Amino acid sequence: MEKGGLAIVLFSSTADKLIPVGVLSQASANMGIPVKIFVTGWATTLFRKNADKNVMSVPKEYEPMAPMLMEGLKKMNAPSWFEMLKSSKEYGEIGVYVCSLMAGALGIKNKDDLDPIVDDIIGAAAFLEMCSGYQTLFI
Amino acid sequence: MAEIKVDSRGSACPGPITDLMKAYRNSKNGDIIEIMATDPGIKADAQAWAKKTQNEIISMEDRDGYIVVKIAVKNKK
Numbered sequence A: 001m002e003k004g005g006l007a008i009v010l011f012s013s014t015a016d017k018l019i020p021v022g023v024l025s026q027a028s029a030n031m032g033i034p035v036k037i038f039v040t041g042w043a044t045t046l047f048r049k050n051a052d053k054n055v056m057s058v059p060k061e062y063e064p065m066a067p068m069l070m071e072g073l074k075k076m077n078a079p080s081w082f083e084m085l086k087s088s089k090e091y092g093e094i095g096v097y098v099c100s101l102m103a104g105a106l107g108i109k110n111k112d113d114l115d116p117i118v119d120d121i122i123g124a125a126a127f128l129e130m131c132s133g134y135q136t137l138f139i
Numbered sequence B: 001m002a003e004i005k006v007d008s009r010g011s012a013c014p015g016p017i018t019d020l021m022k023a024y025r026n027s028k029n030g031d032i033i034e035i036m037a038t039d040p041g042i043k044a045d046a047q048a049w050a051k052k053t054q055n056e057i058i059s060m061e062d063r064d065g066y067i068v069v070k071i072a073v074k075n076k077k
Helices: A015-031 A042-046 A060-075 A081-091 A101-106 A123-130 B015-025 B041-055
Strands: A006-012 A035-039 A095-100 A120-122 A137-139 B001-008 B032-038 B055-064 B066-072
Touching: A006 A015, A015 A035, A015 A060, A015 A095, A015 B041, A015 B055, A035 A042, A042 A095, A042 A101, A060 B015, A095 A101, A095 A123, A101 A120, A101 B055, A123 B041, B001 B015, B001 B041, B015 B032, B015 B041, B032 B041, B041 B055, B041 B066
Parallel strands: A006 A035, A006 A137, A035 A095, A095 A120, B001 B032
Antiparallel strands: B032 B066, B055 B066
16 A cells, blocks of 8 residues: 555444544554545435534444443543544545535535535545545445 | 653554654654553554654563553654
């Protein structure tokens, strides 16, 4: 990944998927690796202006294990996924882009309807082009 | 040539490396950063960080319940 970076297609909206996005963004910022996040699917509503970022939900099949994990993270004083993403943007090269198709479907007209962490609303082609040579994760 | 001490004990991954990075940003070539962490990931993470940023790990030491990593700052531009 010497010259490349990390492209994350963030589709999910459950805590178990959002935490790794926060961790990978922060770790990449620490390592000087650029990250571009394409927010689409269920994750889109989380990036609306004033949306509640305190996500505790996990997929049904993991629900029995969730309290154990959440309590463990709390005990460790682990920051939330959004705090990690936000702090990584302060010192790293992290771009957050909302999918224009999903924005349209949810009635999001422009950046004013979105959280300030979002850099732009773009299409999939533009995202693919700006991530050329990056490793891609679909989360 | 300063010795910068960073206490990252109690902070979970990737917190210690973030603390290291923040200290690194304010450092100069020739400085030594000494980071204390309880997160066991610090050993491999500090090595990966030093390799990527081309700085040097001088020592890694297990103390009573925490790890101390010393890094020589070499690659500040």
